[in-house]
Amino acid sequence: MEVDAPKQLSQPSRKGRKAWRKNVDVSDIQEGLEKVREENILVGTTLNSLSSDQLFSVDTTVSNAALKKVGKKPLKVDEILAQKSAIPALISRKRGIEREAAALKKRGKVQGVTYKELGRLLRVAGRTADGKTSLANLGADSQIIKDIYDAWANGSEDAKLEDKVEKQESHTKKSKDLLANAKEIRLFETTSYAKMQNPPSTITRPPIAFKESRKAVDVPVEGKSYNPTLESWQELLAGENAVLEKAEKERLREEEQRERIERLGELLDERERLGLDEVDSDEEGEASAPVSTVDVKKEEEPESATSAPPMPSTEPDKTTIDLTKPKKNVRKHKLGKYRAMEHPIEVKLSDELTDSLRLIKPEGNLAKDRFISFQERGIIESRVQVMPGRKYKKKVTEKWSYKDIK
Amino acid sequence: MRIKKKHQAGAARNFITRTQAVKKLQLSLADFRRICIFKGIYPRAPRSAKKANKGSTAPTTFYYTKDIQYLLHEPVIQKFRDHKIFARKLSRALGRGDVSDAKRLDENRPRYRLDMIVKERYPTFLDAVRDLDDALSMLFLFAAMPASDKVSARVTEDAEKLCNQWMAYVARERLLRKVFVSIKGVYYEAEVKGQEVVWLVPFKFPQYVPTDIDFRIMLTFLEFYTTLLQFVLYRLYADAGIVYPPKIDAAKVQGVGGISAYVMEGKREKESLLQTSTIKKAITESEMASRAQTISTVLNKITDHAAGDAIATPADDDDEEEEVTDTLDKFIALPSTDTVISDIIPQPDETSPEEIVKTLFSPFTFYVGREVPLEIVEFAILSLGGTVVSESVLDGYLHVDTDALPDAEEVDFDARQREVDALLQKVTHQVCDRPALASRVPGRIYVQPQWIFDSLNRGRLVPVDEYAVGATLPPHLSPWGDGAGYDPEGFDKEEEGEESEEEVEEVEGDEEVEGDEEVIEVDEDEEDEALQHQRELESEAKGIIYSSTTSKKRKRADKKLKKSAEEKQAEEEKELRKIMMTNKQKKLYNQMQYGIQKKDTRRETLKTKRRKLEKNKQNKKRVL
Numbered sequence A: 001m002e003v004d005a006p007k008q009l010s011q012p013s014r015k016g017r018k019a020w021r022k023n024v025d026v027s028d029i030q031e032g033l034e035k036v037r038e039e040n041i042l043v044g045t046t047l048n049s050l051s052s053d054q055l056f057s058v059d060t061t062v063s064n065a066a067l068k069k070v071g072k073k074p075l076k077v078d079e080i081l082a083q084k085s086a087i088p089a090l091i092s093r094k095r096g097i098e099r100e101a102a103a104l105k106k107r108g109k110v111q112g113v114t115y116k117e118l119g120r121l122l123r124v125a126g127r128t129a130d131g132k133t134s135l136a137n138l139g140a141d142s143q144i145i146k147d148i149y150d151a152w153a154n155g156s157e158d159a160k161l162e163d164k165v166e167k168q169e170s171h172t173k174k175s176k177d178l179l180a181n182a183k184e185i186r187l188f189e190t191t192s193y194a195k196m197q198n199p200p201s202t203i204t205r206p207p208i209a210f211k212e213s214r215k216a217v218d219v220p221v222e223g224k225s226y227n228p229t230l231e232s233w234q235e236l237l238a239g240e241n242a243v244l245e246k247a248e249k250e251r252l253r254e255e256e257q258r259e260r261i262e263r264l265g266e267l268l269d270e271r272e273r274l275g276l277d278e279v280d281s282d283e284e285g286e287a288s289a290p291v292s293t294v295d296v297k298k299e300e301e302p303e304s305a306t307s308a309p310p311m312p313s314t315e316p317d318k319t320t321i322d323l324t325k326p327k328k329n330v331r332k333h334k335l336g337k338y339r340a341m342e343h344p345i346e347v348k349l350s351d352e353l354t355d356s357l358r359l360i361k362p363e364g365n366l367a368k369d370r371f372i373s374f375q376e377r378g379i380i381e382s383r384v385q386v387m388p389g390r391k392y393k394k395k396v397t398e399k400w401s402y403k404d405i406k
Numbered sequence B: 001m002r003i004k005k006k007h008q009a010g011a012a013r014n015f016i017t018r019t020q021a022v023k024k025l026q027l028s029l030a031d032f033r034r035i036c037i038f039k040g041i042y043p044r045a046p047r048s049a050k051k052a053n054k055g056s057t058a059p060t061t062f063y064y065t066k067d068i069q070y071l072l073h074e075p076v077i078q079k080f081r082d083h084k085i086f087a088r089k090l091s092r093a094l095g096r097g098d099v100s101d102a103k104r105l106d107e108n109r110p111r112y113r114l115d116m117i118v119k120e121r122y123p124t125f126l127d128a129v130r131d132l133d134d135a136l137s138m139l140f141l142f143a144a145m146p147a148s149d150k151v152s153a154r155v156t157e158d159a160e161k162l163c164n165q166w167m168a169y170v171a172r173e174r175l176l177r178k179v180f181v182s183i184k185g186v187y188y189e190a191e192v193k194g195q196e197v198v199w200l201v202p203f204k205f206p207q208y209v210p211t212d213i214d215f216r217i218m219l220t221f222l223e224f225y226t227t228l229l230q231f232v233l234y235r236l237y238a239d240a241g242i243v244y245p246p247k248i249d250a251a252k253v254q255g256v257g258g259i260s261a262y263v264m265e266g267k268r269e270k271e272s273l274l275q276t277s278t279i280k281k282a283i284t285e286s287e288m289a290s291r292a293q294t295i296s297t298v299l300n301k302i303t304d305h306a307a308g309d310a311i312a313t314p315a316d317d318d319d320e321e322e323e324v325t326d327t328l329d330k331f332i333a334l335p336s337t338d339t340v341i342s343d344i345i346p347q348p349d350e351t352s353p354e355e356i357v358k359t360l361f362s363p364f365t366f367y368v369g370r371e372v373p374l375e376i377v378e379f380a381i382l383s384l385g386g387t388v389v390s391e392s393v394l395d396g397y398l399h400v401d402t403d404a405l406p407d408a409e410e411v412d413f414d415a416r417q418r419e420v421d422a423l424l425q426k427v428t429h430q431v432c433d434r435p436a437l438a439s440r441v442p443g444r445i446y447v448q449p450q451w452i453f454d455s456l457n458r459g460r461l462v463p464v465d466e467y468a469v470g471a472t473l474p475p476h477l478s479p480w481g482d483g484a485g486y487d488p489e490g491f492d493k494e495e496e497g498e499e500s501e502e503e504v505e506e507v508e509g510d511e512e513v514e515g516d517e518e519v520i521e522v523d524e525d526e527e528d529e530a531l532q533h534q535r536e537l538e539s540e541a542k543g544i545i546y547s548s549t550t551s552k553k554r555k556r557a558d559k560k561l562k563k564s565a566e567e568k569q570a571e572e573e574k575e576l577r578k579i580m581m582t583n584k585q586k587k588l589y590n591q592m593q594y595g596i597q598k599k600d601t602r603r604e605t606l607k608t609k610r611r612k613l614e615k616n617k618q619n620k621k622r623v624l
Helices: A017-023 A029-044 A064-069 A078-083 A095-107 A115-124 A155-170 A173-188 A230-274 A284-288 A293-307 A365-375 A400-402 B017-026 B029-039 B063-071 B073-096 B100-105 B115-121 B124-130 B132-143 B153-173 B215-240 B251-254 B265-270 B271-282 B285-290 B295-302 B319-326 B353-358 B374-383 B391-398 B411-425 B451-460 B491-514 B529-542 B544-582 B583-623
Strands: B016-018 B061-062 B174-183 B186-193 B195-201 B363-369 B387-390 B428-429 B445-447
Touching: A029 B271, A095 B319, A115 B073, A115 B100, A365 B215, B016 B017, B017 B029, B017 B063, B029 B073, B029 B115, B029 B215, B061 B063, B073 B100, B115 B215, B124 B132, B124 B195, B124 B215, B132 B153, B132 B195, B132 B215, B153 B215, B153 B374, B174 B374, B174 B451, B215 B387, B363 B374, B374 B387, B374 B451, B387 B391, B391 B411
Parallel strands: B363 B387, B363 B428, B428 B445
Antiparallel strands: B016 B061, B174 B186, B186 B195
């Protein structure tokens, strides 16, 4: 092939933007592009991209059809029509997607994604009909670890890597290098993922518990056996009964208080209506004073205090230990805003007790039990579920369309 | 002097409110709660909330500032942030209708792993085992939970899988120590690596899912505990020489599920699979028949499962082989010499109570009726070394619906019947929970399920007659009971010991008097003063010195005095020591004493009660 002399000499000046564009010789690029276009039209792609067996085939058989065709000349019109480009014609975007979607729908897919999968994606993104994401969908990933390793082995991270390399069973130089590199990187890494060297001492302090035992699973009292001794069952029953009684007393007290306040309120209203406020001066203090729950409490308390006889002065001997006194260092106050949830009553009545495993009906709820246990041990703070209410007051207006009706 | 500003030091610095923490970490509140659960960071209570909250008294939750500072370094938090970005991208893609984009995003979703956190929170393996109570209770709870909009089916499946792996391990290693069937569920205690692990398993009934608990929190705990339990199980299995995760026998899962479906494959066995198979071929048919066959072997045969080369139950031939080879060497201490004192370290003894418990049921085969909750009974029996044959499984085996089988295999019912008959011949005990039985097979012992639990708790086989079918069962006592260390079995021995001491003293007294060739009644408790005076006179007449008769009495009195004096002195010393204690020490000491005293009083009451009962019994006998 003849080698051309450098084009530099025939190159005119390229000063200025226009001159630069105008005078650059792009004929070879143009030619190449033209060639590619032709190939595209003929074959659909460039010839370079095709493999040789796609380009060539060795025909070893004699085809009768071909022999027959030898004599026949195709029509000119057919020839012209046959020169159609191999590139498919353009279609409008909308129609194209529709057609594609229809084709995929036939196969149960949208853009290569099954409808089931799409539904899952929508749920994960919170785009459901009711606008709610259920927890079940969010946490649906399996927590089972596939490549589990011994976390407490010496230098377990290294052990994990070594394991991996061993599994491949190719103690090639490359894998060994990989291992060494990984070790080195871990040794000198300075990214934020580096382990904090000194965790604070506060992190090891136990949580603030609300009960004596900090055990995860409280060993049950004997009375909670499915087939308890009479004595232990009675003990349990008495204990639970005492709790219920206390709650009931509290409820009754509150009710009484409420009634009292109502009564006082009514009295007040009546007085106001009759205009007696100014007349009765001696009762004024009682009636017109704002009735608060605190006052009622104060009224009630001294009564009980005076009615009880003064306790004989038995100074608790400090050397002996009072068995009835509850243990200290157990927190009574709440942590945060709310108290821990209360355990439901778990006891079987005498007619529900069976001494057979077959007839047993479980008492209580373990999910709740666990949750309360976390709260009692101070591992989580107590919260109360608050249903989102209406943010703004509802505004009532009359539609202007009422004017239309005459 | 520099002016001290308010809220610049002390509590205001040491504590941080929840809102501040959330802002500092740039997380949502939900994510903050999650990371706190993962990392074990708990809410705290400052001594003065007002000081900690810069003058505000509004109820808030506080955290240690240092804890939150520490959280800043957590890689998982970065993953949380990445997830937030992912959620936004996904939502946008779906909104635009770019479904394939959305799918690609979902495939490359940022995922986090908790293994580093597990390692951080439990620096040693024993730490992790110690904290297993919570993990197990949580997983067993979720394993029994119905799938709902709160809990996905996959979560419950995973939980169940892990629970079964745990039970299979405990049963194989015979680590179960206590069982207590309560009205809430079944409490188990196992001794794993020297640590007591207690967990609670709900009964297999449809559970009511409460609405007033926060399932996001529960699921976060579950996530962490699932990871923890997997690592612990991996280590436990590795230490026991078993492959983790164990294979699951598909046929058995369909049949019974539960732990018998887990194939505990030894690591050694896996290495030399060829050898073992040849060994197994060498075992003749007759030997196979003579060996206690388990239901699992039967089920193995159903599906041609490699002719049972790996069998689930611990009463397995492989185990037996291992046991033979693993007999302990006896260490005998060298006798001490004048110069060298040999140190005798207690060696594991085959006759120790723990070892006995492990093989308590090994000679027995239990036939479990279909009315008995299999999962409880099976676990207890297997971990005592017994073999289980379940009625419900046999029913399924014998009455297969041939149409339902995938391949049109010919089921040889006669052969199956023969197999089952052979199996049933080995049965020694039948566990039955019905008021009455229509027919009984001679040679079998019929017991109610409680017999198994009570035997396990006591560590020996309790008499069967109390647990017969239809009999009123003795109460099922808690193995942790409030007995405060009082042992009803040891009571007789104790009492005997006390009595015999007294007898010895009396005998000694007799001998003393007999030395003077004179028999004098010495029963001080009954003699009155007049009688004694009479005796004294008599002895005086015989020439015995007054002091010798009364010396014994005096001695006793002296002893008592001495004892009380000693006690007094000891108490005084204690008091003195108490004065020297700091307030903190004193409180701790008082606490200790409180516990000890509580235990003592409880034990005393139980003892007196027993004494009363015994007396009543004797009185009744006398009357009869």
